[in-house]
Amino acid sequence: MLPDPNSLYGPLDPAPDAGYENPPPRMGFFTDTSVCIGCKACEVACKEWNGVPENGLDLLGMSYDNTGALTANSWRHVAFIEQPRPAGYGAAPADVLGAPLGAGPDRPVDVGAGPQFLGMPGAQPPGRGTGVEERTDFRWLMMSDVCKHCTHAACLDVCPTGSLFRTEFGTVVVQEDICNGCGYCISACPYGVIDQRKDDGRAWKCTLCYDRLGAGMTPACAQACPTESIQYGPLDELRERAAARVETLHERGVPEARLYGHDPNDGVGGDGAFFLLLDEPEVYGLPPDPVVTTRDLPKMWKRAGLAALAMAAATVAAFVGGSS
Numbered sequence: 148m149l150p151d152p153n154s155l156y157g158p159l160d161p162a163p164d165a166g167y168e169n170p171p172p173r174m175g176f177f178t179d180t181s182v183c184i185g186c187k188a189c190e191v192a193c194k195e196w197n198g199v200p201e202n203g204l205d206l207l208g209m210s211y212d213n214t215g216a217l218t219a220n221s222w223r224h225v226a227f228i229e230q231p232r233p234a235g236y237g238a239a240p241a242d243v244l245g246a247p248l249g250a251g252p253d254r255p256v257d258v259g260a261g262p263q264f265l266g267m268p269g270a271q272p273p274g275r276g277t278g279v280e281e282r283t284d285f286r287w288l289m290m291s292d293v294c295k296h297c298t299h300a301a302c303l304d305v306c307p308t309g310s311l312f313r314t315e316f317g318t319v320v321v322q323e324d325i326c327n328g329c330g331y332c333i334s335a336c337p338y339g340v341i342d343q344r345k346d347d348g349r350a351w352k353c354t355l356c357y358d359r360l361g362a363g364m365t366p367a368c369a370q371a372c373p374t375e376s377i378q379y380g381p382l383d384e385l386r387e388r389a390a391a392r393v394e395t396l397h398e399r400g401v402p403e404a405r406l407y408g409h410d411p412n413d414g415v416g417g418d419g420a421f422f423l424l425l426d427e428p429e430v431y432g433l434p435p436d437p438v439v440t441t442r443d444l445p446k447m448w449k450r451a452g453l454a455a456l457a458m459a460a461a462t463v464a465a466f467v468g469g470s471s
Contacts, residue, residue, distance in 0.1 A: 159411050161298050165313035173317035174360060175419035176369065176377060177385040178291055179392060180431075181404065183376040185225055185289040190214065192371035193223045196356065200344075216432075217292055219344040219351040223368050228288040228430060290422065290431050291368070291377055294319070294340045294353035295408055297439065298416030302332035302341060304441040310350070317382070317419055318355040326350050337415065337437040355419070382419060389423055401425065407433060414438030 162170035193199060202220035205213050212227040296318045303311050303319060310326040313319060321332075321341075328348035333341045341352045356366035364370075369379040378385060386409055396404035407428050408418030414437050428435050 159298055159416055161300075161313055161317045162315050167315045170315045170317075172381040172383070173419065174355070174380065175296060175317070175382040175385060175421070176293060176355070176366075176379055177389050177421060177423070178293070179376050179378065179389070179423045180288065180290040181392075181396060181401070181423060181425055182374045183225070183289040183291055184374055185211070185227055185287065186373060187214075187225050188371040188373060189223045189291050189368035189377055190221065190225055192367040193353070196359070196367035197222065197354070199351075217294070217340050217342065217352075219342040219349075222293065222351070222353040224292045226288075226290045226292060226431060228290070228426075229285055230288060230426070230430075231285045288425055288430065290424070291372075292431070292433075293368070293420050294355075295338055295415070295421070296353075296355060296419030297337075298411065298419070299439045300415075301335035301337065301440040304439075305331040305335045307331065314357055314360075316355070316357075316360050318357065318360075319419075320354045320357050321350055321352055323349050323351065335440045337434060337440055353420075385421075389421070392423060396423075 160173065162173060194201065199222055200220050202214070202218065205215065207213065207215055210227045210229065212225065214221050214224045217224045298317075300311075300313075300319050303313060307329060308325050308327050310322045311319060311332060312322065326349040328343060328350070330343060330350070332350050333343065341350050343349065344351055356364070356368075359366055365379050369377040378388070389406055389409060393404050393406055403425050405424055406421060407424050408415075408421035411417035416439070422431075422433075424431060424433075
């Protein structure tokens, strides 16, 4: 059976493929955005543990999100996405971790109920003070984004110094002390995760707290998350847990719930950090069908080599023909 044409050939277990003998289980993140409350505890914990510099308290003018994107100084980014909803599109009361977190148009809003909208802060639902006629319903989609720690990582393929390496846990880490600031990894990343720090030019990104993993500890962001939106553990277990969560949400009237980055047959061989989303990936600023950017390099080099041989043969033929 031929492999999926949208994935690379080869092993799908990155640590053995990188040369580790008897590695531990592949570890990763499952981020359940349906229970993210936008508290940004993950951002703060990441900065504190990893010594990531602060990057200002910028007011973007369009959102409560003051980070904007993943950068060299923001290895976790909590996005706030505000969506309008037509009046009457309700959501069941949520207890954050287990209760129904949404409903379809056939479940109207109970204006007298408590807070109802996914991730929406405040003491009352829209319309409590103005009445149904003037109500403008909306919801916030909140998502803590991070490096995806791809199975087939283009950043590893293009790094000329070996600064980027695959760990025994299957994650991808930057060794900043040998990074030469070439920036190849930045353009190679299909997610736009890696960034250069302006004052030194080197590349930086999430390490999945590699130093904590080696000591048997949970990464700082997952340790700090108050709702368990960020879950850490063996990747196979996380995928099973995520599939069960999606099924539960579908049963509770949230048909738009879906997983992103969990499929080993996608264009990057599956992500070590994957997500449960409540809308299309594009809404969260994620590529809908990411493909490792170095996938076609072998074919390109082969074609370039054939072209060079053809030109050399033509040149030799021209000289031989001219001399005769």
